[in-house]
Amino acid sequence: MHDNDVYTLTARGQEELRSGATTLGPSEIELLVRIDGSLTLKQLRAGMAVEAEGIFTAAVMRLLDKGMLTLATVDPFTEQFNASMNQFVVNEAEADTGAASLKKAGYFVRIARPRSQTPPRQPGTPLSAIVVDDEPMLAKFIQSYLSFEGFQVRLASNRAEVVAEFRKLPVPDLILLDVVLPDADGFDILLRLRQHPALKNVPVIMLTGKATREAVLKGLAGGADGYVTKPFEADALMHVVRTVLGMGEPKGPGLSLL
Structure with a gap:
């Protein structure tokens, strides 16, 4: 996994959020809710609580092992642009990007x-x-x-x-x-x-x-x-x-x- 990797939910991950029942832990649920197919791992990590940073990688790995996440397809230009920009972006800006994503209406969960x-x-x-x-x-x-x-x-x-x-x-x-x-x-x-x-x-x-x-x-x-x-x-x-x-x-x- 790399900071610039972008993940999206698989059908299994979407079903986990919409099936009405889950056995996932709080950090895994938070990640499933936050992942929108456009944020990088760096942006996701920056937007989470300080106490959650230590378990961030482990939570991502567990979701990958359960088949609930997959790498999103990002066009080469966007990937290169994001990689270049990330060299100059501080954590506060990454967190702001994640916060803006969280505020988008129309989210569906059960x-x-x-x-x-x-x-x-x-x-x-x-x-x-x-x-x-x-x-x-x-x-x-x-x-x-x-x-x-x-x-x-x-x-x-x-x-x-x-x-x-x-x-x-x-x-x-x-x-x-x-x-x-x-x-x-x-x-x-x-x-x-x-x-x-x-x-x-x-x-x-x-x-x-x-x-x-x-x-x-x-x-x-x-x-x-x-x-x-x-x-x-x-x-x-x-x-x-x-x-x-x-x-x-x-x-x-x-x-x-x-």
């Missing part, structure tokens, strides 16, 4: 990791979920689908409703959290959840219709257990839910949330 610790629940009691979304039709549809799967579902669409629902018992087994709300930020809510004594271990799946790589990384770094971009199919969302909660296969065919 990923989740099993939750290692969940709130205790009495045997025989139904699963409970809180759906935080300001799109009434979508929220109702998710509520119906989760109810079909045995969940007791509560809805919240703004800051006041979120606070009210989070104060109620029982403590939810799952929270589906929209990123963009009319008077609240989903990332801020996630941060407060992870700091709350009673709610810090509740699994959270982030939902958004305006995804960027930066937003996905922010959600996962903030403690989200899954991240799903809209539009999505209901059975795909339920696959993410089941992955996070360690549940079995769906009971029947899914419906489309389009």
Whole structure:
């Protein structure tokens, strides 16, 4: 591997980010999200956190071994130009280039990791979920689908409703959290959840219709257990839910949330 090498995701790598379940570690997931087929390894490394630099090469090697990355095809002129420019570019500029790539909208991902610790629940009691979304039709549809799967579902669409629902018992087994709300930020809510004594271990799946790589990384770094971009199919969302909660296969065919 060389600093000027540019990698892109293979079909297997794309599937890992969109299948609804993964066993990859945090550094490998971050790399899969960051790689866009145009950034060099030097630019990717410069954009990652300082504490991640020491494991950067190992993470790239693991993804290559798993067949999730491949060298991107770069025309000779661009390759030579990049190599020449890199002789004069400092790390700050490399990081800025990586940051600009992360802000591009239209990113699509559907990923989740099993939750290692969940709130205790009495045997025989139904699963409970809180759906935080300001799109009434979508929220109702998710509520119906989760109810079909045995969940007791509560809805919240703004800051006041979120606070009210989070104060109620029982403590939810799952929270589906929209990123963009009319008077609240989903990332801020996630941060407060992870700091709350009673709610810090509740699994959270982030939902958004305006995804960027930066937003996905922010959600996962903030403690989200899954991240799903809209539009999505209901059975795909339920696959993410089941992955996070360690549940079995769906009971029947899914419906489309389009």
